[in-house]
Amino acid sequence: MENAKRLSAERALEFVEKGSVVGVGTGSTVRWFIEALGREPGLIKGAVSSSEQSSALLRQRGIEVLDLNAEGPLGLYVDGADECDPQRCLIKGGGAALTREKIIAAASERFVCVLDASKRVAVLGRFPLPVEVIPMARSHVARELLKFGGQPVWRDGVVTDNGNWILDVHGLSITDPVALEARINQIVGVVAVGLFAARPADVVIADGVVVAGSV
Numbered sequence: 001m002e003n004a005k006r007l008s009a010e011r012a013l014e015f016v017e018k019g020s021v022v023g024v025g026t027g028s029t030v031r032w033f034i035e036a037l038g039r040e041p042g043l044i045k046g047a048v049s050s051s052e053q054s055s056a057l058l059r060q061r062g063i064e065v066l067d068l069n070a071e072g073p074l075g076l077y078v079d080g081a082d083e084c085d086p087q088r089c090l091i092k093g094g095g096a097a098l099t100r101e102k103i104i105a106a107a108s109e110r111f112v113c114v115l116d117a118s119k120r121v122a123v124l125g126r127f128p129l130p131v132e133v134i135p136m137a138r139s140h141v142a143r144e145l146l147k148f149g150g151q152p153v154w155r156d157g158v159v160t161d162n163g164n165w166i167l168d169v170h171g172l173s174i175t176d177p178v179a180l181e182a183r184i185n186q187i188v189g190v191v192a193v194g195l196f197a198a199r200p201a202d203v204v205i206a207d208g209v210v211v212a213g214s215v
């Protein structure tokens with residue numbers, strides 16, 4: 001599994017343009033991408049990071065962390081996912097970084113998603129769907145999410161980099177990810193939902209092989 005993640009992350013280097021600013025996601029797969037970037041000093045100008053965790057790793061590897069407001073739009077965003085369907089729609093946010101990830105994905109021309117093949121599914125939803133919420137809205141949002149047929153569970157003790165909380169929605173079978181993303185986005189108190197469907201990945205690399213999207 002770890003080797004599969006590493007192979008995918010290293011393959012993503014093919015998409016990096018010399019001297020560019022690269023958007024960098026969060027998690028155990030992207031960690032390998034950061035390692036690979038660190039072995040090529042001078043390849044990129046710097047990175048826009050999706051989390052405090054990735055910012056720390058980038059700095060440890062000698063890569064400058066830059067501000068999206070100054071650098072965007074970006075040519076490339078590289079990130080992992082918790083699940084990926086055949087349309088390249090994703091569930092993300094297992095590491096609670098979904099909101100900043102979504103912002104960088106939206107501000108990037110190409111989103112390359114790196115994962116191990118076990119995360120490829122026919123229908124999204126086996127992995128509980130993360131929803132970042134404003135803390136005072138937690139119970140309200142949970143009641144609204146019940147209407148979609150899933151069971152929201154508070155990820156107690158987790159505070160996002162934005163100071164918010166996470167609800168994980170269990171038991172969904174997401175046959176129309178675009179519609180569900182839009183509906184959840186409309187609940188007052190939701191900051192972001194970890195469904196990446198309106199803006200799916202452009203390229204998917206699984207176990208080091210480009211399985212969807214063009215090079």
Ligand SMILES: O=C[C@H](O)[C@H](O)[C@H](O)COP(=O)(O)O
Pocket residue numbers: 025026027028029030079080081082091092093094095096097098101
């Ligand atoms: O919030 C975390 C991110 O969405 C990650 O990209 C996702 O959870 C996948 O992480 P990992 O590569 O550790 O499986």
